[in-house]
Amino acid sequence: MPDLDANDPLLPDYAELVDVLERAVEQAAYGKGRDRHGQARAFIDQPMQQLIRLYGPGFALGQAAKKSQEAMRMPRDRAIAELLGAINYIAGAVIALETEVPADPANDNEQVQNGRI
Numbered sequence: 639m640p641d642l643d644a645n646d647p648l649l650p651d652y653a654e655l656v657d658v659l660e661r662a663v664e665q666a667a668y669g670k671g672r673d674r675h676g677q678a679r680a681f682i683d684q685p686m687q688q689l690i691r692l693y694g695p696g697f698a699l700g701q702a703a704k705k706s707q708e709a710m711r712m713p714r715d716r717a718i719a720e721l722l723g724a725i726n727y728i729a730g731a732v733i734a735l736e737t738e739v740p741a742d743p744a745n746d747n748e749q750v751q752n753g754r755i
Contacts, residue, residue, distance in 0.1 A: 662725040670723065682733060690734040698731040 642649065642656075649656070666681060677684065689697050702724040709720035 658722070659725070662722045662729070665719065665722045666726045670719070681730075682737070686727065686730045687734065690730055691738065695731040695734050698727045698734070702727040702731075 681687070686698065686701075705720050705724040705727065709717040709724070712720060
């Protein structure tokens with residue numbers, strides 16, 4: 639994937655998306671994510687990534703779904719903050735999928751094959 643180029647004529651068409659993703663990074667690096675979860679560790683070494691390695695990416699996706707559902711019952715500003723947190727959980731799942739290729743799933747559940755367990 640190419641790096642973002644500020645001079646790319648298409649980038650202005652994605653300004654709102656870039657803004658949201660930047661705010662998600664800001665929350666993880668400087669806000670609630672750092673205060674609660676960062677523990678002075680790099681994003682890839684934080685407890686979320688350790689839990690993903692233990693339980694699989696479904697852990698992070700479940701957390702993102704929970705945060706998304708909860709956001710719908712919150713006032714606007716709190717909902718936005720919660721959804722930015724959900725984005726960070728999804729990013730954690732992407733990182734895990736891109737950096738680790740386990741031979742077997744991290745849990746001991748039977749795997750579905752051809753639509754059957």
